Amino acid sequence: MPTPLHQTLLHKIARNDFSVGIIGLGYVGLPLAMSMTRKNIKVTGFDIDPTKCDVLNGGESYLETVKSADIKSARTAKCFEATSDMKRLREPDFIIICVPTPLDAHKSPDLSYIEISSKDIAATLRKGQVISLESTTYPGTMEDIVKPILAETGLSLDQDYMVIYSPEREDPGNRDFKTNTIPKVVGADTPESLEIAEKFYGLFIDKVVSVKNIRTAEAVKITENIFRAVNIAMVNELKVIYDRMDIDVWEVVEAAKTKPFGYMPFYPGPGLGGHCIPIDPFYLTWKAREFDTATRFIELAGEINLSMPRYVAEKTMHAMNKIHKRGLNGSKILICGIAYKKNVNDQRETPAFPLIKILEEQGAQVDFHDPYIPEVLPNRHFPEISGRKSVPLTAEGLEKYDAVLIITDHDSISYKDIAKSARVIVDTRNAMKNYATECAALFKA
Numbered sequence: 457m458p459t460p461l462h463q464t465l466l467h468k469i470a471r472n473d474f475s476v477g478i479i480g481l482g483y484v485g486l487p488l489a490m491s492m493t494r495k496n497i498k499v500t501g502f503d504i505d506p507t508k509c510d511v512l513n514g515g516e517s518y519l520e521t522v523k524s525a526d527i528k529s530a531r532t533a534k535c536f537e538a539t540s541d542m543k544r545l546r547e548p549d550f551i552i553i554c555v556p557t558p559l560d561a562h563k564s565p566d567l568s569y570i571e572i573s574s575k576d577i578a579a580t581l582r583k584g585q586v587i588s589l590e591s592t593t594y595p596g597t598m599e600d601i602v603k604p605i606l607a608e609t610g611l612s613l614d615q616d617y618m619v620i621y622s623p624e625r626e627d628p629g630n631r632d633f634k635t636n637t638i639p640k641v642v643g644a645d646t647p648e649s650l651e652i653a654e655k656f657y658g659l660f661i662d663k664v665v666s667v668k669n670i671r672t673a674e675a676v677k678i679t680e681n682i683f684r685a686v687n688i689a690m691v692n693e694l695k696v697i698y699d700r701m702d703i704d705v706w707e708v709v710e711a712a713k714t715k716p717f718g719y720m721p722f723y724p725g726p727g728l729g730g731h732c733i734p735i736d737p738f739y740l741t742w743k744a745r746e747f748d749t750a751t752r753f754i755e756l757a758g759e760i761n762l763s764m765p766r767y768v769a770e771k772t773m774h775a776m777n778k779i780h781k782r783g784l785n786g787s788k789i790l791i792c793g794i795a796y797k798k799n800v801n802d803q804r805e806t807p808a809f810p811l812i813k814i815l816e817e818q819g820a821q822v823d824f825h826d827p828y829i830p831e832v833l834p835n836r837h838f839p840e841i842s843g844r845k846s847v848p849l850t851a852e853g854l855e856k857y858d859a860v861l862i863i864t865d866h867d868s869i870s871y872k873d874i875a876k877s878a879r880v881i882v883d884t885r886n887a888m889k890n891y892a893t894e895c896a897a898l899f900k901a
């Protein structure tokens with residue numbers, strides 16, 4: 457049934473007479489804010505990190521993937537400001553939650569960030585507000601966590617305020633898509649709130665895809681990430697088998713992807729990284745226990761992907777034995793690229809860290825070079841690696857290492873120079889494909 461709330465919101469959207477609050481100005485929240493400000497939508501970003509707010513209010517970006525010029529023009533147009541003052545959540549008409557959803561020490565979902573944000577919103581919730589959750593999570597989070605916290609305010613859902621779920625599909629560093637050109641899924645539990653979701657996101661996203669309720673929208677996102685995790689695990693498993701059979705998995709995938717239907721290429725690598733693919737699938741694993749259901753694909757994919765750094769270390773050991781006639785103990789190794797994927801400075805969950813740990817446990821001395829990461833951030837899982845600095849990549853420098861491991865294939869690295877100067881190369885990304893004949897010793901891993 458159309459309600460006064462529904463009518464008011466439709467009018468506000470039609471007249472662009474509303475403002476937006478985005479909680480969490482990270483890899484997701486900040487580009488999302490920029491895609492709105494480009495359409496002259498007024499955005500206030502809320503982040504608990506006051507340093508980030510100061511940098512952004514000064515017109516600078518702190519992320520490689522968002523241009524300072526965009527922040528500057530949004531600031532000049534008075535469309536964007538950042539604040540740590542959560543009491544100001546009363547101001548915006550639309551509030552979007554983009555906070556982290558990690559795993560805790562027991563690999564269970566850590567929903568504390570969503571809980572805190574929901575409580576912050578509840579503290580100032582007023583009639584007329586729409587709350588959209590964008591953080592990735594398991595189906596049922598809105599129902600189990602967000603709705604009950606908002607209900608404690610005494611305001612009435614769908615009469616006084618609305619809730620929607622719209623999973624984020626941001627792919628930092630992907631130059632083929634911008635936030636507004638990635639189709640956006642929206643889900644809501646009433647026809648009225650779904651219409652508001654479609655109209656709101658339709659203002660700054662080219663294509664909005666509606667699903668019939670919030671649980672379905674939550675399931676869409678987790679399905680997409682499980683799909684990637686499982687397929688990457690499969691190609692990693694094939695890599696190991698084909699290597700034993702002396703078949704190049706990269707050549708196999710290149711040829712297989714010419715099939716115009718029924719195949720989609722996934723590429724092997726040193727393991728999974730980032731804030732999403734290694735983590736999100738386990739949100740469903742955890743939730744599935746409540747339904748007495750096993751998630752064997754997810755568990756197996758996790759097992760295979762997590763074993764990849766050890767596989768790369770074994771391949772390095774093999775390369776050392778073959779070329780230098782000795783093992784890893786006492787060897788000097790250079791890791792080229794430690795970001796979890798190319799052309800970004802994101803080091804979260806990077807497989808480079810467990811790899812460094814394994815190599816050092818075997819007695820190797822490990823340095824790294826990464827043009828995007830001058831220094832490793834504090835990391836509670838790998839405190840011994842925290843604070844280490846990137847070394848320069850020079851011909852003389854390369855020669856002093858017993859082996860160079862390509863872990864992240866940033867475009868700005870000269871693979872030709874590596875081919876010329878490195879004594880042994882272990883390549884996990886097929887980055888040396890054009891220079892294979894120039895390498896003294898090349899091993900794929």
Ligand SMILES: NC(=O)c1ccc[n+]([C@@H]2O[C@H](COP(=O)([O-])OP(=O)(O)OC[C@H]3O[C@@H](n4cnc5c(N)ncnc54)[C@H](O)[C@@H]3O)[C@@H](O)[C@H]2O)c1
Nearest residue numbers: 480481482483484503504505554555556557591592624626
């Ligand atoms: N990074 C990606 O590529 C990507 C893609 C799709 C979906 N997601 C999902 O989007 C969500 C956010 O991920 P992200 O990569 O942007 O994380 P992020 O760590 O880059 O950013 C999160 C931001 O939230 C801030 N924050 C934390 N707690 C807060 C609080 N209580 N109040 C206000 N701000 C707070 C942090 O300071 C940080 O700036 C996660 O659920 C993630 O799974 C991420």
